[in-house]
Amino acid sequence: MLQRISQTIFQGVSWQHPVIAAGLRVLDPIDKLVRVAGGRGAYPPMSIRVRSNGLRKQFNGKRFESFGKILAEELANRSGLKRDSKVLEIGCGCGRFAFGLSDVLEDGAYTGIDIDAPSIVSAKNNTFLQRKKFRFEHLDVHNAEYNPTGKVSANEYRFEFDDNSFDVVFLVSVFTHMLPDDVRNYIKEIGRMLKPGGHLMFTTFVMDSGTKFDGNDFVYGTGPYRSSHPEMHEICVGYYIDFLDECLREARLVRTDDPVYSTKGRSVPDAQTTEFGQDLIIARKG
Incomplete structure (x- = not known):
């Protein structure tokens, strides 16, 4: 969903937009719970991962890992x-x-x-x-x-x-x-x-x-x-x-x-x- 929002309202580095950044901070605690449950708790928060890895499929850290x-x-x-x-x-x-x-x-x-x-x-x-x-x-x-x-x-x-x-x-x-x-x-x-x-x-x-x-x-x-x-x-x-x-x-x-x-x-x-x-x-x- 965040990917579609960024394409609609922002051209450029999507995570720099305040709406996207705020949404990522809200998702960080949920992302951490899912990562810990999946054995990926050591990975950085989602709001940091997206800075160099993009928004696409970053939730839960599986794409980051693979x-x-x-x-x-x-x-x-x-x-x-x-x-x-x-x-x-x-x-x-x-x-x-x-x-x-x-x-x-x-x-x-x-x-x-x-x-x-x-x-x-x-x-x-x-x-x-x-x-x-x-x-x-x-x-x-x-x-x-x-x-x-x-x-x-x-x-x-x-x-x-x-x-x-x-x-x-x-x-x-x-x-x-x-x-x-x-x-x-x-x-x-x-x-x-x-x-x-x-x-x-x-x-x-x-x-x-x-x-x-x-x-x-x-x-x-x-x-x-x-x-x-x-x-x-x-x-x-x-x-x-x-x-x-x-x-x-x-x-x-x-x-x-x-x-x-x-x-x-x-x-x-x-x-x-x-x-x-x-x-x-x-x-x-x-």
């Missing part, structure tokens, strides 16, 4: 993730994939960073994630949709991590909210931070296979990207593979395989597929 597990499996199968890997997640939100990786990273280290301060506060204060010794940090980078008061532009930001620090870096639904210069800089920085032989995995909407995706029509924008939103393009962005490959080459990374296409969007004949809601790109540092 997508976390799907992505953890994809990382294990495609990115060389091991139990002792040092992992960086850019755009971690309130920890959906940190929870998903909690059974995998037994001897490794996880760092999550995000531009949404309330999500980071929630992850830092989560007792389950604290026991795992997972680390979370706020990233004060400007984004028209999620962090309009951010101090630093994404196209010039340098991450506060040393060269060759991580075995795996991954981003989920981050480049889908960023414009080309921002994406180029992030990939360059990821190339710097990855160890030789390390892997990058990120999600996007690959425009080469069509500009319609799960009910969205990506018709706005020019050059290497298209957006489904006429005014604030960062709300939903897809990219052509040639641009992504160019960015990877500049960062001394190379794709390990063809894109892995989401079964949620459209059918791509003879392609690798994933049950995750966006297409996957995997690259390796030589």
Whole structure:
């Protein structure tokens, strides 16, 4: 119901609308009771989960849990993730994939960073994630949709991590909210931070296979990207593979395989597929 209301009265980030926000706060205690009964009591409140996961099917935490597990499996199968890997997640939100990786990273280290301060506060204060010794940090980078008061532009930001620090870096639904210069800089920085032989995995909407995706029509924008939103393009962005490959080459990374296409969007004949809601790109540092 909240999804339909948001589509009717608000264009943009639905959870920012006061009516939606008030409704979520009312639902939080009920959501917690259902989560606890279902063994998902450790997950963040619904009003926090929706900030980086959307309103759709977020009540009770089942979707939050299932997508976390799907992505953890994809990382294990495609990115060389091991139990002792040092992992960086850019755009971690309130920890959906940190929870998903909690059974995998037994001897490794996880760092999550995000531009949404309330999500980071929630992850830092989560007792389950604290026991795992997972680390979370706020990233004060400007984004028209999620962090309009951010101090630093994404196209010039340098991450506060040393060269060759991580075995795996991954981003989920981050480049889908960023414009080309921002994406180029992030990939360059990821190339710097990855160890030789390390892997990058990120999600996007690959425009080469069509500009319609799960009910969205990506018709706005020019050059290497298209957006489904006429005014604030960062709300939903897809990219052509040639641009992504160019960015990877500049960062001394190379794709390990063809894109892995989401079964949620459209059918791509003879392609690798994933049950995750966006297409996957995997690259390796030589």
